[in-house]
Amino acid sequence: MMPLFINFNGQLLAADSALLTVSNRAFKYGDGLFESMRLVNGQLKFVDLHAARLQEGMKALKLEGYSNMDSWFLKEKAEELAVWNKARNGRLRLTVYRDSGGLYTPNGNQSGWCLELVPDEVTGYRINQKGLIMDVYTEMLKPVNFLSNYKTCNALTYVMAGLYKTEHKLDDVFLLNQQGYLCESISSNVFVWYQDHLYTPALNEGCVAGIMRQVIIDICVARGIPVTEAQINPDILHQAEEVFITNATRGIQWVIGYGIKRYFNGLSKTLIDELNKLLV
Structure with missing residues (x-):
């Protein structure tokens, strides 16, 4: 496989370069945040939404330099890295610490950053052929606070949920907030x-303010599909006709099963078709 490159604080380096010391605060304290993004046909998608969330997150963490992390910066650095990696499509991660x-x-608030790219051959978004099997994870509840909407480097709740998923042979799990809501x-x-x-947990319920979440809400509003951001009791999963999950790198993934409950995927297919129209 072709060697990959990263951009570390403005330097294009081999992806396997040894860069961090033990004093790095992201390593020691999870003191940072990140953006997961999608490259399609050599271009970074939904760049304005990513830049806005990144800048708001940096301000919330009191990190300096947030004004430099604008749409132009993200687009330039992502597309530059794509050229170096000879990639037209792939997943990007920008970590800021x-x-x-x-x-x-x-003893200071200056920020550093690293941009990574994992190339793939997928142009646009594809719905999963096999529906996901999921369950509710209850061993750790997600706290609700002013950092809950950002993708911070403090991710142990998700790590433990991932271990639970693997142990129980699931494809993913639903997380609950500290009040026990979806x-x-x-x-x-x-x-x-x-x-x-269509319902999705409101931002004040502690979920990440997902870029694809907002894109899907906007698509629904434009198409006249009723959509509400709400407090959602997980019991609704027993009565729902369809459940799907979204993120910026994969788009939409439909869920086929929760316990003995089985779901359809008609709306998921419709929405992913509309999503791909935005990429043209």
């Missing part, structure tokens, strides 16, 4: 189709 010393209390999945937002209405 507090680049300073200190213990729990940092929140998200391990790496995606959740949508529930129930009685001809």
Whole structure:
């Protein structure tokens, strides 16, 4: 396989370069955040939404340099890295961390960053051929606070949920918030189709403010599909007609089963067709 390159604070380096020291705050304290993005035909998609969330997250973490992380920066760096990796399509991850010393209390707020690219051959978004089998993960509830909507480097809740998924031979799990309401999945937002209405957990329920979540909401509004951001009791999963999860790298993945409950995927197919129209 062709060697891959990353962009580390403006330097294009081999992806296997040894770069971090033990004093790095992302390593020591999870002191940072990240954006997962999609490259399609050599272009970064939904760049304005990604830049807005990234800048808001950096401001929330009191990281300096957020004004530089705008749409132009993301687009330029992503497409430059795509050229270096000779890739037209793939998954990008931009990690931003507090680049300073200190213990729990940092002695500065300057930021560092690293952009990675994993090339693939998929142009656009494809719905999963095999529906996901999921269950509710209850061993750790996700806290609801002003950082809940961002993709921070403090990800142990998702790691433990991932271990649970593997142990129980599942494809993914539903996460609950601290009040026991539906929140998200391990790496995606959740949508529930129930009685001809689409529901997704509201941002004040603690879910990540997903880029694809917003894109799907916008598509539904434009098409006249009723959609509501709400507090959702997980019991609705027993009555729903359709359930799917979304993220910026995979688009839409439909769920076929939760316990003995089985779901359809008609709306999922319709929405992914509409989603791909946005990529033209």
